[in-house]
Amino acid sequence: MDHFAEFLRTPREIGTIIASSKSLVAAMVDWIEWDRVEVAVEYGPGKGAITREILQRLRRRTTFFTIELNASFAASFRTALPDVRLHEESVENITGICAEHGVTKIDCVISGLPWATFSDEQQDRYLDEMLKKMPPGAQFVSFAYLVGLPLTSGRRFKRRLDDVFTSVETSEIVWKNFPPAVVYRCRK
Numbered sequence: 001m002d003h004f005a006e007f008l009r010t011p012r013e014i015g016t017i018i019a020s021s022k023s024l025v026a027a028m029v030d031w032i033e034w035d036r037v038e039v040a041v042e043y044g045p046g047k048g049a050i051t052r053e054i055l056q057r058l059r060r061r062t063t064f065f066t067i068e069l070n071a072s073f074a075a076s077f078r079t080a081l082p083d084v085r086l087h088e089e090s091v092e093n094i095t096g097i098c099a100e101h102g103v104t105k106i107d108c109v110i111s112g113l114p115w116a117t118f119s120d121e122q123q124d125r126y127l128d129e130m131l132k133k134m135p136p137g138a139q140f141v142s143f144a145y146l147v148g149l150p151l152t153s154g155r156r157f158k159r160r161l162d163d164v165f166t167s168v169e170t171s172e173i174v175w176k177n178f179p180p181a182v183v184y185r186c187r188k
């Protein structure tokens with residue numbers, strides 16, 4: 001099934017119908033201090049556009065896994081990247097998923113989730129569960145589409161980031177993406 005068909009089925013989960021561009025992915029993953037990352041998790045990898053670039057940068061000793069809720073994307077992902085561990089469930093189960101890997105903390109989360117399409121309750125639940133596993137200094141990176149920034153939910157998400165992280169940097173606009181986006185680079 002292609003992205004457009006999936007968007008028609010579950011638009012709130014997916015958030016857009018086109019995979020992130022190389023420019024947007026670079027604006028996310030090049031910011032991460034990979035040498036300091038022992039455990040990295042990707043939220044909402046879809047078909048793996050960001051994952052491929054993460055794999056180029058991962059250190060050999062780093063534990064890495066991904067969490068994708070959508071069954072159709074999960075199937076495509078497994079076909080394209082069979083060696084990468086994917087959990088087909090919601091990110092809200094991050095504590096149990098970490099336990100499966102025998103890890104107690106996450107140093108870095110790379111998020112492709114469409115935060116501005118989530119309800120307040122979803123935003124809080126996903127963020128709160130994630131933050132429980134992140135020690136001070138951990139990094140979180142996520143994109144936000146320009147069209148979503150003025151929405152109440154988009155503004156709320158940014159406020160929540162400002163509240164819970166020690167530092168939050170917003171990148172320049174990445175025009176070479178459809179839709180154009182900014183990247184939030186956060187440190188706990």
Ligand SMILES: C[S@@+](CC[C@H](N)C(=O)[O-])C[C@H]1O[C@@H](n2cnc3c(N)ncnc32)[C@H](O)[C@@H]1O
Pocket residue numbers: 012013014015016018019020043044045046047048049050067068069070073089090091092111112113114
């Ligand atoms: C905007 S797409 C991003 C896809 C890909 N990372 C990219 O940038 O091209 C959002 C992805 O988040 C997934 N997703 C949405 N809610 C989720 C949840 N609660 N847990 C895990 N994945 C979720 C969707 O199924 C979809 O694959």
